[in-house]
Amino acid sequence: MKIGIAGAGVGGMAAAIALQKQGHDVTIFERARAFGRIGADVNLTPNAVHALDGLGIGAVLRKTAARPEYRISRTWDSGAETSRLPMSTAAEERYGAPQLTIHRADLLAALENALAPQTIRFATQVEAAVRNGGGAAAILSDGTRFEADLLIGADGIHSAVRHSLFGEDHPRFTGLVSYRAVFPRARGDGIPNLDSFTKWWGPTPERQIVTFPLNLGSEIFVFATTPQEDWTEEGWTLPGDIGELRAAYADFHPEARALLDACETVTRSALHVREPMERWSEGAITLLGDAAHPMVPFMAQGACMASEDAVVLARALDGATPANVAGALRRYEAARIPRTAKVQEGSLANDWLKQGTNADWVYGYDAWAAELTEAA
Numbered sequence: 001m002k003i004g005i006a007g008a009g010v011g012g013m014a015a016a017i018a019l020q021k022q023g024h025d026v027t028i029f030e031r032a033r034a035f036g037r038i039g040a041d042v043n044l045t046p047n048a049v050h051a052l053d054g055l056g057i058g059a060v061l062r063k064t065a066a067r068p069e070y071r072i073s074r075t076w077d078s079g080a081e082t083s084r085l086p087m088s089t090a091a092e093e094r095y096g097a098p099q100l101t102i103h104r105a106d107l108l109a110a111l112e113n114a115l116a117p118q119t120i121r122f123a124t125q126v127e128a129a130v131r132n133g134g135g136a137a138a139i140l141s142d143g144t145r146f147e148a149d150l151l152i153g154a155d156g157i158h159s160a161v162r163h164s165l166f167g168e169d170h171p172r173f174t175g176l177v178s179y180r181a182v183f184p185r186a187r188g189d190g191i192p193n194l195d196s197f198t199k200w201w202g203p204t205p206e207r208q209i210v211t212f213p214l215n216l217g218s219e220i221f222v223f224a225t226t227p228q229e230d231w232t233e234e235g236w237t238l239p240g241d242i243g244e245l246r247a248a249y250a251d252f253h254p255e256a257r258a259l260l261d262a263c264e265t266v267t268r269s270a271l272h273v274r275e276p277m278e279r280w281s282e283g284a285i286t287l288l289g290d291a292a293h294p295m296v297p298f299m300a301q302g303a304c305m306a307s308e309d310a311v312v313l314a315r316a317l318d319g320a321t322p323a324n325v326a327g328a329l330r331r332y333e334a335a336r337i338p339r340t341a342k343v344q345e346g347s348l349a350n351d352w353l354k355q356g357t358n359a360d361w362v363y364g365y366d367a368w369a370a371e372l373t374e375a376a
């Protein structure tokens, strides 16, 4: 089939790789002029690494990613540990894949290199998606129209394809601003557990610090949140004030504060959410990743759910023809909506692995084997 994808993010590229492997003719439209080193971390838990391993990019990811040893929860003032889950080799044994933490740009590069040449048309925005008989068309920013047997909206939280299908609705600001920073490991000398994924749980859900290694452990990533009344800016990497952030965490345990002390600069962005949807598809047009199910990052599953979507979508489309593509999309969304809605809700509840260490329903999911059934 001739397939168009809006957005060359994690989800769009992973779907394109899987669909090209099945012999489909895939074009991705990406509004950015090129990939920059934008963003910082991506956390890939075993469920996502297993999905990406099946696409053949696992070996490349392991060249730059770090492999956190444990997933630890600690209390903001006493420093007491409330949970400790072994990852790395233990996760590999239990789930068939480890957790990998990687710079977003390295993940995007690995995905791009696995695509057929010329798959991505950069500097081309999808402005709208329209149904066209049994097929679909994308209206592009260069004034042309791309006719396809299937159109996939993988165009992120502000998805134009979603607006075309289901009307204009805007993500809700959660009242939380997130800060991200990366520091060289040497600046963290003496801070314990730098090789693990650690979450410091604050006295209220508005305050938390998350840290994990990146780049084979040579760099340490730090994430923190603060409350704010409203938000009007746009962007993932707006400059933040490290002094203000340290002041907001002045009452935290010294080992948590040491993480913020090691950061020299920090970026900030807003946390937005949308409610889970009942449908993602209309005819031969569907949604994937953040376009379908944006979530706050408190389970660190944004890129993971997009990777799972990509594999399940390709499996649902295996053997499909233009005549039965709509039915294949119904099988895809029937398989994916319940799980992603549960992760959206769990992320918002912000209590994942605060206590207890059973992560099986999230980390043990196998996108290559999940059941595909007809929608009710």
Ligand SMILES: Cc1cc2nc3c(=O)[nH]c(=O)nc-3n(C[C@H](O)[C@H](O)[C@H](O)COP(=O)(O)OP(=O)(O)OC[C@H]3O[C@@H](n4cnc5c(N)ncnc54)[C@H](O)[C@@H]3O)c2cc1C
Residues within 6 Å of the ligand: 006, 007, 008, 009, 010, 011, 012, 029, 030, 031, 032, 038, 039, 040, 041, 042, 043, 104, 124, 125, 126, 127, 154, 155, 156, 157, 158, 159, 160, 161, 180, 236, 288, 289, 290, 291, 297, 302, 303, 304, 306
């Ligand atoms: C620039 C950027 C930086 C990020 N940084 C981080 C980070 O540091 N940590 C983190 O946890 N998450 C980050 N995220 C979010 C994270 O990548 C996603 O939550 C997750 O990977 C799901 O991916 P996705 O493919 O569904 O969406 P996204 O990763 O958001 O990708 C969507 C893609 O679609 C493109 N696009 C948007 N609208 C259109 C359009 N109309 N036509 C064509 N192309 C379009 C965007 O430029 C983008 O490349 C970032 C996202 C972006 C876009």
